Amino acid sequence: MKFSANWITELVPGLAVEPRELGTLITTKTAECEGTEAYAPFLEQVRLVRVVDVKAIEGSKNVYATIDAGPLGMKNVVCGAPNCRAGILAAWVMPGAELSGGKKIGKAKVSGHESEGMLAAGDEIGVNREHDGILEFSEGTPGERLAGIVPDHVIEIDNKSLTHRPDLWGHHGMAREVAAITGMALRDPVPQVSWDGAPVLKVEIEDTELCPRYSALVFENVTIGPSPLWLQYRLEAIGLNPISNIVDVTNFVMAELAQPTHAFDADLLKGETIYVRRARAGERVRALNDEEYALDEQALVIADAGGAEAIAGVIGGRPTGIHEGTKRVVLESANFQAASIRKTSSRLKLRTDASMRFEKAQDPRNTVRALARCWELFQVVSPGIRMVGGLIDNCAPMKDAPVIRLELDWLNRKIGRVVERGEVVRILRSLEFGVEEAGAGVLTVTVPSWRATKDVSIAEDLVEEIGRMIGYSSIPPQPPLVPAAPPAASPEREFQYALRLQVAAQGFTEVYNYSFLSEERAARFGFAEAEHVHVLNPIASDQGLMRVSLIPRIVQNIEDNARHMGEFRLFEIGNEVHKDGAGAAGGARAASGDGASDGLPRQIPHLAAAVFSKEGDGQAGLFELKRLAEVVAPGVEVERADEARGFEHPKRVWRLRWQGEVVGRLFELHPSQCEAGRGAVLDMDVEALYRLKPAGARHKALRRFPVSEFDLSVLTPLREEVGVVRSLIVRQGGEQVLGVEFVRQYTGAPLAEDEKSVSFRVTVGAADHTLAAEEITAVREGMIEAVKAAGYQLRM
Amino acid sequence: MxxxxxxxxxxxxxxxxxxxxxxxxxxxxxxxxxxxxxxxxxxxxxxxxxxxxxxxxxxxxxxxxxxxxxxxxxxxxxxxxxxxxxxxxxxxEWMDLTVPAPGVKPGALHPVTQVQRYLEEVFTSMGFAVLSGPEVETEWHNFDALNIPPTHPARDMQDTFWLEQGNLLRTHTSPVQVRGMKRLGAPLRMIAPGRVFRNEEVDPSHEHTFYQLEGMMVDREVSIAHMLYFMQTLLREIFQREVTVRLRPGYFPFVEPGFELDIQCSLCGGAGCAVCKQTGWVELLPCGLVHPNVLRAGGIDPAEWNGFAFGLGLTRLAMMRYGIDDIRLLQSGDLRFLNQFR
Missing domain, CATH: 1.20.1270 (Substrate Binding Domain Of Dnak; Chain:A; Domain 2)
Incomplete structure (x- = not known):
């Protein structure tokens, strides 16, 4: 929202604060100023002049004009405007001026003649957007400055910081803040009007919840034409486009009082009644922006006997709008429910100056004030205009102003310093709150109507009013008194962080991936669309699903990085989202940090890690990941998975079992998923890892008697797994077997082509004596027997 | 012989x-x-x-x-x-140790993880518990409990990703305020770092997925003066230097009064420069005294307890600390970028 510093100064007479400083004051006490910019500073070098003589220039459409600049003397300028003619009053830009965009005006030869400065069109000096001719003034003295068209500053306030302040969507509201900040008086621009005469128009409101108040006036003998230039200039400065006198006044009053109004051509309205009602399904309105909108039954419309003529609070209709020939006007000034306007505006994707204001919950007491101000200005811009009948005002009972009990001691404790009672009263009154004494240290505060629609309702709101006006910088920081207790532990979080550190230490770099997945990608990995939680309003269609697995994005990471690197390792710890949430234990609960199940989808943290290598047969990467699994889950075991998913190498996929539970999966990507080389992927359930992680270790007494070792080499078929043979030996062991360690496996001569030799080193011992040779032999014999019974040969 | x-x-x-x-x-x-x-x-x-x-x-x-x-x-x-x-x-046995050591070099933690961990340690040392909350949230926790009713325009301010069954992707870490109050009760000090989502087009300075750190303190006596002290102490730890802060009004439905906290521009020392848009101040974080409705939603009686809350932009802090100029790199999975943070 743009504010004119000149306008604010008119409402706070005598205000003598530099505009930039004003911006800073507003920022620190009211709302965020995004910047203050000089508007049309070059107007210092613009004067009203009378064109006294115009000569044609041969071979040019330009003319050579002599102008009377009063005390500044007679000057000559070259002008290309078709309306440059003797007798008119025009705006002369003196040599030396610099216009917007850095355009410098000087003495220059144009079309063979010396031109001292130039005569300005509206768009050249920021008055309006006209460029078809030079500006013409109806009155004034040559040599003087342009009346009401003087250098200004535009203070731009961040709209977001005005969300809760319906009153600050007009200059009067902002001027009230400035007056309170500077301790000056605020001028109310609204004249006192006595509304005589009977209403000549009926208003029927279908639902006063949606439209608590509808006020209107009817005018006749209206002349439509351009607004006075000072009015156009004011609108242009704050970014509103001047259109015509009547429309410009409605915009001017909206920018001043924050109350949007709308002017209908009364002769184009059908019947004598205005209806404020919900739209009929499919009802259409051709709006002033020349778009046609199809409405549903939730939209509120302003209708006449012929149907909807305007979208209430959002935009007027073209067919009943003001046009050049308009003679009679119905001026609407209504109040609409903020939520309803917000919904309609967002459904139509149409945000207008009016809807932006109404959705902030405007003050219903403001409608008639806006009418009074419009009536005053209409008489200026359309001389001869007459009001027909009196005020039309259909109003639901208005709520009483909220009254808040404010305890000064409580206020001081909230702020953290003492604010004197007199100061509190002064501040609240400067913001036009009603203040009454209500006993020792207590005030009764009445909220003004423009702050009562949603902004101020409880004592905490008053803490803000007092705090911002005394200035937060006046509050000395103070250390809080807090219990000297250690914070509640977050063991799951600590576990996850330790995991990150461990994985990174093993050579893996952490990536963050999006939680979204496209349907196409989910399908490529064989995850059924139905098992996903869907995003109802994704930004792009490739972000429509919540990931049920980290793997698809990890594979994407592999593809992307393989373009730059021959070998790399990466990992992510992030949440899988699973649909089967309601009542399910685990995921959502552990992750949410509280015991309640909210019917949320299960969100399970997973660790996904990958090793990629352009070279090699892929085994090294799988072993690296196995090692990583053993680091994060000491003692984890791999077991061949019975079924490979489509993206998994059918002969290289394993489950990871820890403490009897499956905690993850380890596989090589199917060659079709990883054409650049070999990609190995580890996927582990972090929640399970946390749950199963062993309690702290306990010390066991060191062994007192020496242990013995012997080797066993077993001949097996080539595809027999070492783990299978080893567990056979382990099972046979008994309590004297302290360890069975894989030493090596061997293929080649002198072995047969279809066999291999697998060697283990067995460690045996006892807690209470040194094993005798016969005892060791007995263990060894037992193992050999078991190996033979399983169909293997021993290699001697 | x-x-x-x-x-x-x-x-x-x-x-x-x-x-x-x-x-x-x-x-x-x-x-x-x-x-x-x-x-x-x-x-x-x-x-x-x-x-x-x-x-x-x-x-x-x-x-x-x-x-x-x-x-x-x-x-x-x-x-x-x-x-x-x-x-x-x-x-x-002469040997050449300029040959690279065999084995794999350590990987790197993500820059946001590193900044987050640093902050967690600072907060823990100040007695704050570190909490988690779900990324897929209920509408109630994300909005209603935070004093943002369905008709509130603040729901426009945050473009929300909506999921099935009325759930959503949390638009801020603030819902953990309510979960934290329910879990810990008063008095409490907590932070909640995590991933949040906004339905926004991605460009060098906007992401639909980014990271915040929510903080909250609830006790018998908590004033603006206390919050100021705490923020100064915290920011000194974060930036490892004295910082000058200022509070100005800011509107967030879950705090009252609400503030924007600015720090004095470190580049110009407050004189005004291009970075601070000539104001001498850089907007850093929103904060405020906890709105009584939010305390109630967390099961805490606002007549007895007060609190302050704040939100730090983790992503922004990480970008400031490491001089990252394109937010998209953080979620790119590009190891050429990520390996710089070893």
């Missing part, structure tokens, strides 16, 4: 051979032949019986002297050979 002469000859012959020996093996052969149990010296010893009684002592001394001399010579030569052999071995 007298024994004395024989011994003398034996000695000289052995010493001569020792001097000429070229290897340890050769020395060993000499040792066995000269002073071994069946060696020449031992044989000579047997002659001792034939020596006259009165000469025997002298002869015995001579025998010992010869033996000692030979052994000393052997030892010296052996030592020389061993030293030479060791020297040769050491020389042969």
């Amino acid at each position: 007298s024994l004395a002469v024989t011994l003398q000859e034996l000695k000289e012959s052995a010493l001569a051979r020792i001097a000429l020996a070229t290897s340890l093996d050769e020395l060993e052969t000499i040792r066995v032949e000269a002073v071994g149990r069946k060696g020449v010296l031992a044989n000579a010893g047997k002659e001792m019986a034939k020596v006259a009684k009165e000469e025997r002592a002298a002869m015995g001394q001579l025998l010992n002297a010869v033996k000692t001399a030979i052994e000393a010579a052997l030892e010296e030569r052996t030592g020389a050979f061993t030293a030479a052999a060791l020297e040769q071995r050491l020389d042969a």
